[in-house]
Amino acid sequence: MxxxxxxxxxxxxxxxxxxxxxxxxxSGELTxxxxxxxxxxxxxxxxxxxxxxxxxxxxxxxxxxxxxxHVSERGVGFVFQxxxxxxxxxxxxxxxxGLSVKPKKFRxxxxxxxxxxxxxxxxxQLDWTADRYPSQLSGGQRQRxxxxxxxxxxxKVLLLDEPFGxxxxxxxxxLRRWLRRLHDEIHVTSVFVTHDQEExxxxxxxIVVMNKGRVEQDGTPEQxxxxxxxxxxYEFLGTVN
Ligand code: ADP
Numbered sequence: 001m002x003x004x005x006x007x008x009x010x011x012x013x014x015x016x017x018x019x020x021x022x023x024x025x026x027s028g029e030l031t032x033x034x035x036x037x038x039x040x041x042x043x044x045x046x047x048x049x050x051x052x053x054x055x056x057x058x059x060x061x062x063x064x065x066x067x068x069x070h071v072s073e074r075g076v077g078f079v080f081q082x083x084x085x086x087x088x089x090x091x092x093x094x095x096x097x098g099l100s101v102k103p104k105k106f107r108x109x110x111x112x113x114x115x116x117x118x119x120x121x122x123x124x125q126l127d128w129t130a131d132r133y134p135s136q137l138s139g140g141q142r143q144r145x146x147x148x149x150x151x152x153x154x155x156k157v158l159l160l161d162e163p164f165g166x167x168x169x170x171x172x173x174x175l176r177r178w179l180r181r182l183h184d185e186i187h188v189t190s191v192f193v194t195h196d197q198e199e200x201x202x203x204x205x206x207i208v209v210m211n212k213g214r215v216e217q218d219g220t221p222e223q224x225x226x227x228x229x230x231x232x233x234y235e236f237l238g239t240v241n
Contacts, residue, residue: 001061001062001157002025002026002061002189003024003059003060003061003191004023004058004059004060004061004063005022005047005057005058006022006057006058006059007020007056007057008020008021008047008054008056008057008058008059009056010047010052010055016212016213017040017043017213018043018044018047018213019040019212019213019214020057020214021040021044021057021213022215023208025189025206026189027189028188028189029189029190029206030179030183030190030192030203030206031190031204032191032192032193032199032203032207033045033191033192033193033210034194034195034196034208035210035236036211037195039210039212039213040210040212040213040214041195042162044210045159045193047059048157048159048191049071049074049076049159050066050069050070050071050073050074050076061074061075061156075157076155076157076158076159077153077157077158078150078158078160078161079143079146079147079150079158079160080161080163081162081164082166085134085142085149087135088133090132091121091126091129091131091132091133091137092114092121092130092131094149095145095148095149096113096117097149098152098153099113099116099152102153117148118130120151123182123186124147124148124182125144126141126144129141138171139167139168140167140174143175144178146163147179151186155188156188156189157188157189157190158189158190158191160190160191160192162194162195163175163192164176165194172199176202177202179192192204197236197237200221201221201224201225204221205220206219206220206221207220207221209224209232211232211236216229216232216233224237225237
């Protein structure tokens with residue numbers, strides 16, 4: 001699923017959180033929205049998801065205008081930094097949740113849900129945790145379960161907001177490699193928000209650098225790293241998180 005964002009704007013009062021952003025993302029690409037805190041990354045992600053309504057501009061999925069479509073009709077899956085799993089549900093119930101709440105007409109049978117959950121848990125290499133509760137897992141394992149849960153409904157677009165932000169450096173590094181591998185396996189068009197340039201450089205096919213609600217540069221990691229478009233990008237890439 002390709003994503004096209006055209007002249008998107010979102011203000012909060014007088015503040016321009018997203019200020020005339022245009023970009024196109026190819027089907028199957030893993031794109032990082034990179035920038036300092038407050039640069040509008042999360043707002044842009046939420047606009048793509050349909051969790052916020054833009055003041056103006058359009059969003060197209062596969063060349064179809066979906067700007068007015070409700071979040072539930074956009075076919076997107078999410079992983080958030082603090083995407084709490086349901087504590088009172090087992091891992092398997094968490095992963096199957098999105099399927100079990102589908103309208104009856106679209107809901108798979110319990111056996112089908114079970115099989116699908118098993119496959120997803122194998123995909124994230126945590127099939128042995130099916131009957132455990134989230135509290136029995138590590139932070140990194142929980143985020144992998146959150147990913148499996150997001151993928152259960154076969155999203156056309158996967159959106160990740162600082163997915164590893166809350167984890168320590170070693171687990172983050174492990175999960176980065178792991179997200180890259182997973183993406184190479186399933187090729188779902190994915191957009192993730194990060195303020196960590198290392199993370200973007202290591203994981204993404206494509207980096208969109210944002211500042212003050214605007215896109216400063218948009219290119220491959222090599223382009224952005226080797227040829228920063230302006231002093232802001234140059235300085236930002238030089239900072240250490
Ligand atoms: P980033 O993800 O790059 O840190 P955000 O998109 O979260 O940036 O936020 C951009 C700016 O918009 C921030 O200054 C934030 O305070 C403001 N903002 C975000 N959401 C809201 C909201 N619901 N109401 C008012 N201001 C908001």
